[in-house]
Amino acid sequence: MKTAETPQSKPRRRFLRWLWTGLGLVVIAETAWVIAAFLRPRSKAAKAGSSLFTAGTIDEFAPGSVTAFPAGKFYLSRLDDGGLLALHRECTHLGCTVPWSESEQRFVCPCHASTFDSRGRVLGAPATRPLDMLAVRVENGIVKVDLSHRTRRVAYHASQVTKP
Ligand code: FES
Structure with a gap:
């Protein structure tokens, strides 16, 4: 109707x-x-390599040190053998910013207490995978970190370390 x-x-x-x-x-x-x-398409700046962050000269980073680069959101870890790793500062559990504890010689997440060593390996849960890493290169003694791409790791391998 x-x-x-x-x-x-x-x-x-x-x-x-x-x-x-x-x-x-x-x-x-x-x-x-x-x-x-x-x-x-991605911006010209990213293509042109302007995402390359100049960290400093290799001599500025003593073996066994971890240096924070807040502007790049990463840490540069200089291993005892002189190798370099750029570790993204975001916790792989839920994304909190993870500070480096000089006294504990490890990254300690303030949110749920995950811990990571200077290679970004998980020392304590709830995180289950290492900190993401960024590519590092050393050119004429200058350490440069590529901020354009984060590598998600499931495990640490020695091949991830850049030898100067
Ligand atoms: S966000 Fe880091 S432990 Fe949960």
């Missing part, structure tokens, strides 16, 4: 049609924006 059309129902129907059309256009615009952002 069809309901009788009242004088008020026509403008209401028109308003609802405009509302749905407007909402549909918003959804289409947002979808197009997301797709365009996904397909857009």
